[in-house]
């Protein structure tokens with residue numbers, strides 16, 4: 339089988355499919371495996387799905403285990419300590435903070451170790467699918483004919499178009515900011531800081547590092563020159579004092595900062611056409627407020643491999659995969675978008691109920 343996109347969904351599926359005995363080739367358009375060095379929260383449901391490919395403990399050991407969230411005001415005074423429930427079992431962390439490059443390297447190395455062929459600087463030019471096989475022409479002029487093709491090429495998926503599946507990413511009116519910082523000694527839990535117009539926070543990702551996050555409401559998501567990123571992020575954090583101010587002043591290098599417009603997407607129809615199928619952000623991209631993107635991508639990857647291994651024909655497996663994933667992903671994308679909207683419109687009284695709904699949805703078994 340061929341996987342387009344060597345991100346979280348594509349590499350996890352490569353691992354799961356190799357474990358099930360499939361021949362696997364991954365084509366990744368970037369020239370190498372380097373990914374932007376920002377942090378990621380690997381939630382309990384994401385780690386639970388990684389358990390299916392024996393990577394839960396590897397990821398926990400490489401990240402920073404998290405058990406609690408401390409909710410603070412803009413001055414850094416702690417108002418509420420929330421013990422986070424864990425879907426991983428008693429005494430296990432609720433989630434792990436982790437450098438995105440660390441997670442990608444774990445997945446890439448395991449896929450390679452299991453014998454997946456991994457190619458970079460390569461993409462798909464054309465796809466032709468029929469009932470029995472799918473043929474793919476790659477950028478380098480070579481072709482592949484295979485049992486199935488997985489489009490795991492992110493929210494702007496070209497595979498989605500090539501398969502004739504519909505779905506248009508929509509800008510949600512929010513910009514996500516992340517800054518990689520040295521972890522202050524006090525940052526052993528998630529900290530959130532409620533400011534006058536938005537909430538910012540800090541998540542530890544290793545003994546040395548953490549990341550600051552904030553979401554900015556912005557009508558026009560125009561790009562910002564790289565050399566202005568650190569100054570602008572400090573400006574946005576200006577209303578905060580105390581603990582967050584101490585960290586804010588260390589955000590000085592443009593390379594520390596990532597700024598991305600939030601595009602939400604749900605492919606509300608079949609996720610497959612012939613023998614081509616979508617997974618991860620290519621099929622559903624939630625708004626980041628629920629922190630569910632990586633979990634959904636990993637779940638897709640392992641569920642699809644399980645159905646492929648169990649079914650005696652590919653069409654049955656693709657239908658079973660869609661049936662298990664569609665409604666769950668739709669509900670979570672909708673809740674995440676509602677959360678983002680409530681946050682943007684300042685309807686703070688609705689946030690807790692939406693968060694509870696989203697977390698309960700994510701915690702439900704897959």
Ligand SMILES: Cc1cc2nc3c(=O)[nH]c(=O)nc-3n(C[C@H](O)[C@H](O)[C@H](O)COP(=O)(O)OP(=O)(O)OC[C@H]3O[C@@H](n4cnc5c(N)ncnc54)[C@H](O)[C@@H]3O)c2cc1C
Nearest residue numbers: 343344345346347367378379461491492618619629631632
């Ligand atoms: C700023 C930000 C912060 C986030 N933080 C979190 C978080 O803390 N926790 C969480 O769970 N989720 C988070 N998310 C969401 C999460 O990152 C995504 O849901 C997740 O990465 C989806 O994985 P994916 O493999 O489907 O897509 P991607 O990670 O986008 O990977 C797609 C891959 O396909 C490759 N590709 C693209 N086009 C082609 C092509 N034509 N041919 C070949 N390859 C191609 C890309 O280069 C990439 O490697 C965040 C998202 C953003 C933007």
